[in-house]
Each structure stands twice: as C-alpha cells, then as structure tokens.
Amino acid sequence: MRGKYIVLFCLAIILSSGIKVEAAVYVTGWDLVDIGKHLDYDGTSTYMNYVVAGASTWNGYKSGVIRQDSALTIKDVDIVDVNANNGWSGMTYQSTKKIELNKYYLSGASNAKRTNVATHELGHALGLAHSTSNSIMDSGISGHTTIQSMSQNDRDSYDYAYSNY
Numbered sequence: 001m002r003g004k005y006i007v008l009f010c011l012a013i014i015l016s017s018g019i020k021v022e023a024a025v026y027v028t029g030w031d032l033v034d035i036g037k038h039l040d041y042d043g044t045s046t047y048m049n050y051v052v053a054g055a056s057t058w059n060g061y062k063s064g065v066i067r068q069d070s071a072l073t074i075k076d077v078d079i080v081d082v083n084a085n086n087g088w089s090g091m092t093y094q095s096t097k098k099i100e101l102n103k104y105y106l107s108g109a110s111n112a113k114r115t116n117v118a119t120h121e122l123g124h125a126l127g128l129a130h131s132t133s134n135s136i137m138d139s140g141i142s143g144h145t146t147i148q149s150m151s152q153n154d155r156d157s158y159d160y161a162y163s164n165y
C-alpha cells in the first residue's frame with residue numbers, strides 16, 4: 001500500500017506541473033447540516049440499519065457529524081421509503097429535507113447495494129455532489145460502502161462542504 005501511495009503522489013506532481021487536472025471537489029452548494037455542524041436523522045424507512053452503516057462510514061472520516069435523532073435534537077433529515085418505478089434507488093431533497101429510499105429497487109437488492117445507496121444519499125445531505133466512478137458519490141451504484149473505499153474525491157469534497165457548514 002505504501003508503494004502505491006508514493007506512485008500516486010509522484011503522478012500528482014507531474015500533473016500539477018502544467019497539465020490541467022479535474023477538480024477533486026464535487027459539492028452541491030447546499031446541505032441539510034444544521035448550524036451546530038450536525039446532520040441529525042430520523043424517519044420511518046425500513047432500511048434504517050443501512051443508514052446507520054452509512055452514517056458510521058462518514059463518521060469514520062469526521063466523527064460525530066451524522067447522528068441518529070434523539071429527544072434532545074431537532075431532526076435535520078427525514079428518511080422515508082417510497083415505492084416507485086422511476087429509475088432512482090434513492091433521492092435526497094433540499095426543499096423538504098428528506099431522503100427517499102426506493103423499495104422498488106432496494107427490496108430485492110443485496111445488502112451491499114442497500115448500504116451503498118444509503119451511504120450515497122447521506123453524502124448528498126452532507127452537501128456532496130456526484131463525483132467519480134471510484135467514489136461513494138459515483139452517480140451509479142458502486143461497491144463503495146466503507147471508509148476503506150472512500151475516495152480522495154469523497155474526502156476532499158466532504159472537507160470543502162464541511163468548511164461551509
């Protein structure tokens with residue numbers, strides 16, 4: 001692993017010396033994080049254990065940001081299920097502060113896919129936009145569900161979004 005990082009570092013130096021590199025920060029310009037820099041969630045989704053796993057992944061990078069709503073906190077995002085043949089496994093809405101997880105696609109999906117969708121939608125609630133194919137924030141379903149597979153784009157995007165909460 002160490003050797004791999006050294007190679008990537010050298011590549012970054014070569015690329016920065018004249019060749020245009022695609023930006024590593026992909027943010028939406030909005031988020032559902034409260035002024036206390038927390039994203040407190042609650043809701044009626046039957047996939048809540050996958051949301052818990054997704055929260056744990058993001059919190060593995062920045063601890064304590066995403067929290068399950070308690071009696072002492074005000075909910076920042078409501079997580080609900082829908083059942084619609086609309087092409088989306090999950091959707092996150094700024095206006096209604098809602099994450100919808102779509103049973104139409106998730107009911108027959110693997111645990112890995114469910115975890116990926118829940119983690120990805122939490123990323124949108126954190127203010128992250130679609131990123132690259134090696135990222136949790138890939139626009140399609142990816143195998144990226146853990147802190148180990150969180151890409152540098154995911155991390156840089158979260159850092160940037162966090163600095164604007």
Ligand SMILES: [Zn+2]
Pocket residue numbers: 120124130138139
């Ligand atoms: Zn998305």
